[in-house]
Amino acid sequence: MCGIVGVITREPVAASSLDAAAIACLGHRGPDGSGRWSDDHAGLGHARLAIIDLSEGGSQPMVSAGGRYVITFNGEIYNYVELAEELRGLGHRFESRCDTEVALAAFERWGPACVERFRGMFALAIWDTRERELFMARDRVGEKPLAVYRDGDRLVFASELKALIPLLPRSPELDPAAVDLYLHYQYWPEPWTPLEGVRRVPPAHTATLRVDDWRYEERRYWDLESCSPIGGDPAEAIRGALEESVRLTLRSDVPVGVALSGGIDSACVAALASAQYGGRLRAFSVGYPGRPPYDERAQARALAEKLGIEFEEVELDVDGFVDFFPELVRILDEPIADPAAFGHYAVPRAASEAGIKVLLTGIGGDELFWGYDWVRRAVALNRGEVREQIVPAVLCGPGVQRWVHRFAHSPRVPAAVRRRAARWIDSESGDRTPEGALRMITLSDDFNRAFGYGGRFYGDGMASVGEENAFRPMGRCPEDLGAVPGRVLASLFSTWLSGNCLALGDRVSMAVGVESRLPLLETGVIEAAMGLRAERPDHLQGHKGRLKAALRGVLDDEILDRPKRGFQPPVSDWLGGVLEKYGGRLAGGHLESAGVLRPGVGPEVLRAASDEGWPGLGMAYKLVLLETWCGEFLD
Numbered sequence: 088m089c090g091i092v093g094v095i096t097r098e099p100v101a102a103s104s105l106d107a108a109a110i111a112c113l114g115h116r117g118p119d120g121s122g123r124w125s126d127d128h129a130g131l132g133h134a135r136l137a138i139i140d141l142s143e144g145g146s147q148p149m150v151s152a153g154g155r156y157v158i159t160f161n162g163e164i165y166n167y168v169e170l171a172e173e174l175r176g177l178g179h180r181f182e183s184r185c186d187t188e189v190a191l192a193a194f195e196r197w198g199p200a201c202v203e204r205f206r207g208m209f210a211l212a213i214w215d216t217r218e219r220e221l222f223m224a225r226d227r228v229g230e231k232p233l234a235v236y237r238d239g240d241r242l243v244f245a246s247e248l249k250a251l252i253p254l255l256p257r258s259p260e261l262d263p264a265a266v267d268l269y270l271h272y273q274y275w276p277e278p279w280t281p282l283e284g285v286r287r288v289p290p291a292h293t294a295t296l297r298v299d300d301w302r303y304e305e306r307r308y309w310d311l312e313s314c315s316p317i318g319g320d321p322a323e324a325i326r327g328a329l330e331e332s333v334r335l336t337l338r339s340d341v342p343v344g345v346a347l348s349g350g351i352d353s354a355c356v357a358a359l360a361s362a363q364y365g366g367r368l369r370a371f372s373v374g375y376p377g378r379p380p381y382d383e384r385a386q387a388r389a390l391a392e393k394l395g396i397e398f399e400e401v402e403l404d405v406d407g408f409v410d411f412f413p414e415l416v417r418i419l420d421e422p423i424a425d426p427a428a429f430g431h432y433a434v435p436r437a438a439s440e441a442g443i444k445v446l447l448t449g450i451g452g453d454e455l456f457w458g459y460d461w462v463r464r465a466v467a468l469n470r471g472e473v474r475e476q477i478v479p480a481v482l483c484g485p486g487v488q489r490w491v492h493r494f495a496h497s498p499r500v501p502a503a504v505r506r507r508a509a510r511w512i513d514s515e516s517g518d519r520t521p522e523g524a525l526r527m528i529t530l531s532d533d534f535n536r537a538f539g540y541g542g543r544f545y546g547d548g549m550a551s552v553g554e555e556n557a558f559r560p561m562g563r564c565p566e567d568l569g570a571v572p573g574r575v576l577a578s579l580f581s582t583w584l585s586g587n588c589l590a591l592g593d594r595v596s597m598a599v600g601v602e603s604r605l606p607l608l609e610t611g612v613i614e615a616a617m618g619l620r621a622e623r624p625d626h627l628q629g630h631k632g633r634l635k636a637a638l639r640g641v642l643d644d645e646i647l648d649r650p651k652r653g654f655q656p657p658v659s660d661w662l663g664g665v666l667e668k669y670g671g672r673l674a675g676g677h678l679e680s681a682g683v684l685r686p687g688v689g690p691e692v693l694r695a696a697s698d699e700g701w702p703g704l705g706m707a708y709k710l711v712l713l714e715t716w717c718g719e720f721l722d
């Protein structure tokens with residue numbers, strides 16, 4: 088895993104467009120070395136984190152044997168051993184043992200279709216010196232980031248915005264429509280970023296740019312909803328896919344660890360890894376002072392001891408989070424208002440301090456195996472498997488909505504009554520989902536409440552953003568009811584999973600030079616799970632029903648039947664401390680200047696955080712986080 092950056096210019100000036108400073112911006116992603124390559128139209132840079140083949144043979148950018156192709160690559164191709172064997176059979180000779188050379192050789196042999204053979208996580212760029220064509224690609228679910236800016240004269244790409252922004256031709260501005268999405272979702276759904284003109288290459292897509300006609304094209308090469316149906320016993324199929332995934336993701340020339348909580352997902356990864364790893368496996372967990380009920384260190388330690396894994400724990404406190412907040416903003420690279428971010432950072436940091444460079448995690452189990460009640464409800468709602476409550480039409484009228492909303496947010500009304508009124512509004516006031524769209528995101532209270540806060544806080548710069556903007560990341564509801572579960576999961580993957588979980592996990596681990604690997608999102612596991620449910624849906628089997636069945640005998644029933652908790656930091660204390668220390672930045676800050684917030688609204692935002700419970704606290708935190716990010720990245 089590494090950091091990549093590059094510039095392609097229409098006129099022959101690229102050799103002077105990418106300097107060492109741009110690559111240095113990604114030094115945290117690749118502390119083991121850096122490299123640069125350029126010709127008249129292309130400049131490619133790379134910061135290396137050495138995981139496979141630690142020798143200089145794995146240095147990048149890497150040039151093909153004939154000199155035609157140059158690659159800069161971020162990630163891991165887990166099946167590189169099998170691909171290398173196949174390519175040797177076709178006559179290819181390798182000079183190193185690294186997966187980057189295998190990826191480059193695969194492109195030489197199979198062209199853009201090579202990515203369909205890759206099993207792993209990756210973002211890559213390959214420059215064709217003869218045809219003057221750039222090829223880029225991103226892995227199936229978006230584990231590895233790739234941001235792109237393009238105008239009529241140049242294309243710039245990078246793993247992170249902090250490396251891309253200095254290469255832009257002018258100072259970037261916030262994208263009002265993207266800001267509106269962030270304030271509804273708490274992250275930037277694919278393919279949006281905070282900046283106008285800057286987008287991500289979507290997951291499971293390739294992109295090409297031809298210098299001669301300056302034509303840019305993106306193409307999807309894989310689709311979650313189109314996985315081929317498979318037969319056989321579901322439990323055996325899932326278990327076999329998991330075992331193979333762990334075998335592949337354990338491939339490393341450096342020590343491997345595992346992030347461990349008290350939940351099923353990380354326990355599954357730890358148990359399977361401990362059975363296959365030939366070295367000294369170590370587990371890392373976080374907890375909180377006083378060991379509150381949501382502290383899972385005791386369960387994690389018990390499992391580690393049973394598996395014979397060394398166990399290390401980190402305790403997080405409020406002051407530590409508040410003081411670290413500005414640095415966390417820099418690490419995240421773009422605002423992600425997940426309160427759990429500090430805890431997610433603490434685990435790879437502990438691993439890094441212990442000399443671990445590869446960390447297996449359980450991310451993805453909730454998203455792939457129906458771990459969220461609200462996602463299962465979304466399937467039922469779109470399939471008509473639940474009886475919808477009949478709401479009098481008068482409650483959906485705009486006049487009544489405005490009156491009840493004012494009541495629910497009036498400081499003259501007791502806080503407990505306001506919270507009940509807000510919940511009642513959310514459940515009784517009708518569904519804003521546009522006609523024909525998938526009914527899913529409005530099941531989130533935070534999403535719905537953002538509409539009211541937008542009306543109260545938005546400035547003139549947000550005037551062009553309509554209410555339906557918030558639904559753009561959601562897909563259409565399929566007419567075939569059998570296709571609904573797949574469509575719901577595809578929407579979940581392209582929003583929450585990629586924009587929040589994967590983006591957050593990538594940034595916090597790479598900030599300390601640790602490569603996070605996600606066995607539960609490996610291609611074989613996804614295709615097994617989706618292939619089984621293509622003809623045998625499992626959304627009515629309850630919380631992770633099919634995964635639990637596959638793990639009977641691997642994990643104790645006590646773990647499999649343990650109620651879901653999720654990652655639960657002391658949110659109110661953490662966020663309240665941040666607002667107290669940094670909330671004053673809203674007054675006269677970048678968001679006011681950009682017209683995102685109306686002038687002088689900062690104190691009202693902070694009062695809402697104090698008076699209105701989680702809805703006000705969450706919105707205020709999103710805004711303070713975005714304001715702090717603007718100060719770090721744009722001013």
